[in-house]
Amino acid sequence: MKRRDFIKVTGLGAAGAAAIASPAIAQSLPEIKWRMTTSWPKSLDTLHGGAEMMAKMVSEATDNKFQIQTFAAGEIVPGLQVLDAVQNGTVEMGHTASYYYFGKDPTFTFGSSVPFGPNMRINQAWYLMGGGKEILNEFYKSYNVTSLLAGNTGCQMGGWFRKEINSVDDLNGLKFRIGGFAGRVMQKLGCVPQQLAGGDIYPALEKGTIDAAEWVGPYDDEKLGLFKVAPHYYFPGWWEGGPMLLAMINLEKWNALPKHYQKLLEQAGHFANNWMMAKYDSANPLALRKLIAGGAKLHPFPAPVMEASFKAAKELHAEVAASNPNFKKALESLTAYSGAGYSWFQVAEVGYDNFMARRSQS
Known part of the structure; x- marks a missing residue:
């Protein structure tokens, strides 16, 4: 049956046809x-x-x-x-x-x-x-x-630092803008953590109120202009995998x-x-290239800093879980789940990604 015949048979005029065209649920x-x-x-x-x-x-x-x-x-x-x-x-x-x-x-x-x-x-x-x-x-x-x-x-990235981080000792007394619970881990390594909203980071870094700051990654970090006042750009942001x-x-x-x-x-x-x-x-790949071309100095965190950070994080997790049942419940659930997840990732995904990352640079 043609549409015009359907309208005639059912007695629907223009208004009726429009009502059908508009989904009943929306009405x-x-x-x-x-x-x-x-x-x-x-x-x-x-x-x-x-x-x-x-x-x-x-x-x-x-x-x-x-x-x-x-x-x-x-x-x-x-x-x-x-x-x-x-x-x-x-x-x-x-x-x-x-x-x-x-x-x-x-x-x-x-x-x-x-x-x-x-x-x-x-x-x-x-x-x-x-x-x-x-x-x-x-x-x-x-x-x-x-x-x-x-x-x-x-x-995420590990943040912007005025001076190079060559050892754990270089973290001692460092006023570091770092979000959330990770600040307590850094505190164990001698840092003085500061929690600031995104829009407040650049002024604090520029004035010297803080010595270093992490935010997200190249695209957002470039927008905040952090590279202008702290040239050393570290990775990875182990607090935000x-x-x-x-x-x-x-x-x-x-x-x-x-x-x-x-x-x-x-x-x-x-x-x-x-x-x-x-x-x-x-957006991040292009932004990272622009930052490096503009003078940003890209560094991995030294292995001793990563190991010390990992040890401090695990100690803190255990300390908090011992007195906080909600934290303990979430920690045990996530730890078990991620352990199973990484047992799969290392079979195929990690090997493939590592191979492709090397080939893309050749």
């Missing part, structure tokens, strides 16, 4: 407006852009019935107060790094990346399929929030949300996560 969706604050300045278009991407996908999928307005760090609350704003209902949700709130409880570090934790893929697999999401959301419940995966930067970024959602608002909106938010978070990983993988 029944409730109109909801939320606000999402982030820990990122707008200049960091991959981190803040991930939050904007998540909001955009929700809006488009609901024909603008569910709108989420995004706000950069400082527009509603400072970048390190996102959790508080979501918890007390100032905003419905936030886009942040969970480890920023380790001062409330060290267990928060597992929502991003624990020092010497797994790489990006294993970390996210633990969250999605290894029980991590359930463990963390049970913990977050006491803060009146729940979480969704909403980004990952991949393995594959840090997740989460959408923190007020638990009462989440529970009141229609189920299909909950699923949309979850899928939008996955989209933003994949977009962010691809964006960093595309």
Whole structure:
């Protein structure tokens, strides 16, 4: 039957045809407006852009019935107060790094990346399929929030230093901007850790308030201009082998949300996560070449520094787990899962990547 004959038979005119063209589900969706604050300045278009991407996908999928307005760090609350704003209902949700709130409880570090934790893929697999999401959301419940995966930067860099780091002794007394729980590891090695939001790092480094700073990787670091005041660029950022970024959602608002909106938010978070990983993988190589051409001096952390850092991290993990059951539960789960993950990675992936990395330089 031709379309015009169908319209005649059913008695549908232009208005009826238009009603069919518009999905029935879109007509029944409730109109909801939320606000999402982030820990990122707008200049960091991959981190803040991930939050904007998540909001955009929700809006488009609901024909603008569910709108989420995004706000950069400082527009509603400072970048390190996102959790508080979501918890007390100032905003419905936030886009942040969970480890920023380790001062409330060290267990928060597992929502991003624990020092010497797994790489990006294993970390996210633990969250999605290894029980991590359930463990963390049970913990977050006491803060009146729940979480969704909403980004990952991949393995980060070790940061920018005014002077070279040749031994563990060079860390003694170093005022180092380092996020989250990793600062306590560095403290064991003599550093004086400082936690600063992204937009505050450059002024502190320029004024000499801090001696070194880590942020993310070449693309974002170039935007912050850190190479202008601290030329020595170290790798790897062992404290963030594959840090997740989460959408923190007020638990009462989440529970009141229609189920299909909950699923949309979850899928939008996955989209933003994949977009962010691809964006960093595309942008970091070019940015690193530009930084080196501009005078940045690239160094690996010396092996003794890596070994001392690993030892200090494991000591700290054991100390905290001994008195914090939530931390212990997450640590044991992640350790077991990542151990199994790396037993597979070293069979094929590591060997292949190492071979290809060597060949790409030949």
